Amino acid sequence: MRLIRRGAEAEIYESTMFGKKVIVKRRIPKGYRIEELDRRIRAERTRAEARVLHRAKQAGVRAPYIYDIDMQEMAITMECLDLPRxxxxxxxxxxxxxxxxxxxxxxxxxxxxxxxxxxxxxxxxxxxxxxxxxxxxxxxxxxxxxxxxxxxxxxxxxxxxxxxxxxxxxxxxxxxxxxxxxxxxxxxxxxxxxxxxxxxxxxxxxx
Ligand SMILES: Nc1ncnc2c1ncn2[C@@H]1O[C@H](COP(=O)(O)OP(=O)(O)O)[C@@H](O)[C@H]1O
Ligand SMILES: [Mg+2]
Missing domain, CATH: 1.10.510.10 (Transferase(Phosphotransferase) domain 1)
Known part of the structure; x- marks a missing residue:
């Protein structure tokens, strides 16, 4: 895995899965939050992201496919959209x-x-x-x-x-x-x- 961006909330890695380029978005712990609360916030956002991404795909909105959700690491593995922002x-x-x-x-x-x-x-x-x-x-x-x-x-x-x-x-x-x-x-x-x-x-x- 190669770190490509470090945002305020998440680290974005580029990796491969069965020869296909994927993005791993991992929500990192925030030291200033109480640990239990921090875990809850990260879990909630990870879950919300996966849930709505899935719905958006179903609705025909262009968005990455989800390949894996890891609730221990608070990480979502998704399709890499190699496109300009x-x-x-x-x-x-x-x-x-x-x-x-x-x-x-x-x-x-x-x-x-x-x-x-x-x-x-x-x-x-x-x-x-x-x-x-x-x-x-x-x-x-x-x-x-x-x-x-x-x-x-x-x-x-x-x-x-x-x-x-x-x-x-x-x-x-x-x-x-x-x-x-x-x-x-x-x-x-x-x-x-x-x-x-x-x-x-x-x-x-x-x-
Ligand atoms: N599925 C993806 N395909 C391609 N690039 C991505 C993907 N997900 C994230 N990125 C890149 O990583 C950056 C940060 O990811 P993002 O999900 O927006 O996290 P943050 O919450 O830190 O803004 C995006 O602006 C984009 O450049
Ligand atoms: Mg962003």
Whole structure:
């Protein structure tokens, strides 16, 4: 196994299984947490990630296949998607290509939400470009829910993350959202809810 990334929560390894390249995502203990609580949090996130990944695959969303779950190591072995991350490539694309990516993102999130799945961390480092589709990874904060409020908060993370990572293309958020609402019936409601939540927040700030 070869360590390829060390994130705040997990170590990502590249390995092989029956000659196929795989990714092993292992949630590492956090020293500052009480041990028992830490184990519980890591177990919950590992389980949630595997569960929602599986559901997302069933729903036809592009995401890695799971090959193994190890609840001792808190590790998930999954398909390696050898694809560029939106985060790393979108800024240098010509504008029509950027718009195409924005639409693909809106569609991918819509297909997740329409199946009652919320990602929880929709930043562009968790989105990979697979031809004409976006593949989603990193389901550690994901939830299975039909609550539109949760979906609105998914979109808020997406919007805020996009604005800070890709501030030169802030306007593309609109493009993402219009593709989102065109792709499923409930999308419009979710966007209205997001707007309302933001209105409340603005109101709170002023006060
Ligand atoms: N299945 C996968 N295929 C290809 N690359 C992956 C895969 N899973 C993770 N990665 C790479 O590792 C990085 C971190 O993994 P991620 O699941 O997002 O963990 P973190 O919680 O640390 O953000 C991703 O941004 C991506 O570059
Ligand atoms: Mg990530």
């Amino acid at each position: 939106v985060k790393d490539v979108v800024d240098d694309m010509p504008s029509d290509e950027k718009e195409r990516i924005a639409e693909m993102i809106g569609k991918a999130v819509a297909s997740l939400h329409s199946k009652g799945l919320v990602h929880g961390d929709l930043t562009t480092s968790n989105m990979l470009i697979d031809g004409d589709r976006i593949a989603l990874i990193d389901f550690g904060l994901a939830e299975i829910t039909k609550e539109k409020e949760r979906m609105a908060s998914d979109l808020r993370v997406l919007k805020e993350g996009w604005r800070s990572a890709h501030y030169r293309d802030e306007d593309l958020v609109e493009r993402i959202f219009s593709a989102y609402s065109e792709s499923w019936d409930g999308g419009f409601d979710v966007l209205r809810m997001l707007e309302k939540a933001e209105g409340r927040r603005r109101y709170v700030k002023k006060g």
